[in-house]
Amino acid sequence: MYDVVYFSSVSENTKRLVEKLGLTAVRIPLKTEEAERFTYDRDSVLIVPTYGSGEEKTTVPKQVIKFLNNPENRKHIKGVVATGNTNFGSSYGLAGVIVSEKLGVPLIQRIEILGTPEDITQLKERLTKLWELR
Numbered sequence: 001m002y003d004v005v006y007f008s009s010v011s012e013n014t015k016r017l018v019e020k021l022g023l024t025a026v027r028i029p030l031k032t033e034e035a036e037r038f039t040y041d042r043d044s045v046l047i048v049p050t051y052g053s054g055e056e057k058t059t060v061p062k063q064v065i066k067f068l069n070n071p072e073n074r075k076h077i078k079g080v081v082a083t084g085n086t087n088f089g090s091s092y093g094l095a096g097v098i099v100s101e102k103l104g105v106p107l108i109q110r111i112e113i114l115g116t117p118e119d120i121t122q123l124k125e126r127l128t129k130l131w132e133l134r
């Protein structure tokens with residue numbers, strides 16, 4: 001199974017979602033300058049929250065951008081999971097769409113905020129299939 005790399009703001013919604021998965025997970029630091037120096041050298045799935053109302057410059061958290069600016073980090077991301085709020089309409093989970101397209105990896109799933117038990121089950125199944133394909 002892949003490791004999970006994720007970003008969670010001080011609200012810790014994404015952190016609580018990740019904890020439900022029960023997988024090896026590492027959090028991208030909250031401070032942008034720390035996120036810029038943070039490295040992770042194992043194949044991983046990135047879980048990224050969506051910020052703002054869909055403007056590309058503010059949708060992907062700065063910490064995630066800094067993390068992904070490092071080519072060594074980028075090469076280990078094998079898929080993306082987007083979190084967000086359906087109240088954002090067409091911008092729901094947009095950060096994951098942007099990152100998956102830029103990295104050329106699959107967008108595995110969009111999950112609203114903390115995810116339902118069904119979301120978690122479905123995500124675990126999809127991650128298992130992704131691992132089997134490697």
